[in-house]
Amino acid sequence: MASAAQEMAERALRVAISRGDMPPGYRLVEAELVTLTGVSRSAVRQAIDVLAAEGLVERIPNKGARVRIVSAEEAIEITECRLPLEGLLARKAAERITDAEVDRLRAHLHTMTAAVDSGDVQKYSQLIQQLYGMVAEAARHPIAADMVGRLQAQLVRHQFRLSLRPGRPRVSLGGLTALVDAISARDPERAEAAVAAHLGSVIAALSEPHPSGGAA
Amino acid sequence: MAHTTGESAHLLRGAHAKRLAEQRLREEIVRGVVVPGQWLVEPELGERYGVTRNSARLALDVLITEGLVERIPNRGARVRVVSTAEAVAVLECRQVLDGLLARKAAQHATAGRTDSLRDNLRRMRRAGAEQELLEYSALVREHHRLLRELASQPRASALVEQLEGRMVRHEFQLLLRPGQARQSLAGLTRVVDAVVERAADRAESAARAHLQDVIDALLLEPAAA
Numbered sequence: 001m002a003s004a005a006q007e008m009a010e011r012a013l014r015v016a017i018s019r020g021d022m023p024p025g026y027r028l029v030e031a032e033l034v035t036l037t038g039v040s041r042s043a044v045r046q047a048i049d050v051l052a053a054e055g056l057v058e059r060i061p062n063k064g065a066r067v068r069i070v071s072a073e074e075a076i077e078i079t080e081c082r083l084p085l086e087g088l089l090a091r092k093a094a095e096r097i098t099d100a101e102v103d104r105l106r107a108h109l110h111t112m113t114a115a116v117d118s119g120d121v122q123k124y125s126q127l128i129q130q131l132y133g134m135v136a137e138a139a140r141h142p143i144a145a146d147m148v149g150r151l152q153a154q155l156v157r158h159q160f161r162l163s164l165r166p167g168r169p170r171v172s173l174g175g176l177t178a179l180v181d182a183i184s185a186r187d188p189e190r191a192e193a194a195v196a197a198h199l200g201s202v203i204a205a206l207s208e209p210h211p212s213g214g215a216a
Numbered sequence: 217m218a219h220t221t222g223e224s225a226h227l228l229r230g231a232h233a234k235r236l237a238e239q240r241l242r243e244e245i246v247r248g249v250v251v252p253g254q255w256l257v258e259p260e261l262g263e264r265y266g267v268t269r270n271s272a273r274l275a276l277d278v279l280i281t282e283g284l285v286e287r288i289p290n291r292g293a294r295v296r297v298v299s300t301a302e303a304v305a306v307l308e309c310r311q312v313l314d315g316l317l318a319r320k321a322a323q324h325a326t327a328g329r330t331d332s333l334r335d336n337l338r339r340m341r342r343a344g345a346e347q348e349l350l351e352y353s354a355l356v357r358e359h360h361r362l363l364r365e366l367a368s369q370p371r372a373s374a375l376v377e378q379l380e381g382r383m384v385r386h387e388f389q390l391l392l393r394p395g396q397a398r399q400s401l402a403g404l405t406r407v408v409d410a411v412v413e414r415a416a417d418r419a420e421s422a423a424r425a426h427l428q429d430v431i432d433a434l435l436l437e438p439a440a441a
Contacts, residue, residue, distance in 0.1 A: 074371075081372045084312035143305045147375060 009047035237275035282381030318423035
């Protein structure tokens with residue numbers, strides 16, 4: 001059973017990794033993390049154990065731990081798993097979403113469109129993550145949301161790099177607009193299909209060799 | 217590592233003892249010999265399974281990671297109560313992931329590699345006919361394992377394995393209902409047929425349909441966990 005201190009350390013690490021503060025390859029030094037999080041060394045160690053079991057960080061013999069580098073092949077594999085789970089969440093969101101949540105979703109899409117129009121790739125990338133979070137909340141399916149969250153965390157870097165490809169944000173926005181439309185229309189089948197189409201296009205893009213390189 | 221006293225000298229210890237205790241306890245939970253909410257006391261478990269208290273504790277640790285048992289601070293360990301709502305939520309996740317795995321298995325299927333799936337199905341048919349439900353249950357798990365091997369999607373496999381552990385009691389209890397085993401066999405046969413014929417779309421929908429049957433049956437059960 002995780003202590004509150006351990007959970008706090010886990011959360012802090014997840015946030016830092018997902019925000020790119022601790023990029024792939026970043027060395028996790030227990031003493032530094034104790035200072036960063038304010039919890040005990042053993043809580044930090046246990047938090048690292050949990051994240052290592054998930055594949056977010058890895059232990060290196062005699063050198064501690066580091067944020068794991070996710071290869072292009074793995075990113076594809078992880079996205080393949082995300083596809084059906086996000087589809088489930090989209091379906092449930094379409095069934096359970098409230099009017100207020102629909103309004104917030106539409107407002108968020110508006111913000112995303114503005115980010116793409118102004119070419120703010122960094123912002124757009126963050127907004128995508130938030131969108132999926134809003135869908136997961138509307139779905140009211142904590143087990144699926146938890147699973148997907150852990151998969152998403154490992155894809156942050158790849159998602160960002162994908163958004164840097166010329167023309168990609170516009171394509172992505174199209175896919176996510178279709179998703180928001182389907183959920184707002186409360187059409188579960190269409191919502192699930194929209195996810196499959198969008199993440200299918202992400203998988204296809206990740207599978208293409210690209211000048212900026214495949215591996216993180 | 218435990219100090220051998222005269223009293224515990226007859227008890228098994230080590231990795232073998234831990235595995236034995238794991239299997240015995242899992243089976244007792246699945247069969248309902250030990251029920252949700254029931255407290256699990258290490259020395260008692262040890263005595264019952266013929267292993268040391270330490271081996272019983274290690275077995276409990278494993279079942280805790282699987283979600284079958286939980287530790288309550290200052291109270292001890294007990295069999296987790298999994299509500300119907302939680303069971304359905306877990307099954308919904310499995311449903312979509314099994315769909316992915318069936319699709320991939322169909323894409324990778326070759327004549328040689330699907331033989332084991334068919335053989336397993338035959339054994340399931342025999343166990344079902346003989347009403348050997350524990351055996352049938354184990355063969356269903358074997359079916360899923362074979363499918364995962366064929367699919368070669370390690371990430372999805374790991375996710376499903378995590379989910380599987382939480383559901384064993386519910387799935388087994390459902391099999392006890394009249395007609396359930398027969399329906400289960402029919403559903404899994406459709407999955408295997410689609411995989412053998414390399415029909416990826418059909419394999420995915422057959423896998424989902426099979427889990428939908430389980431979810432529907434679960435929802436028909438009275439409210440007890």
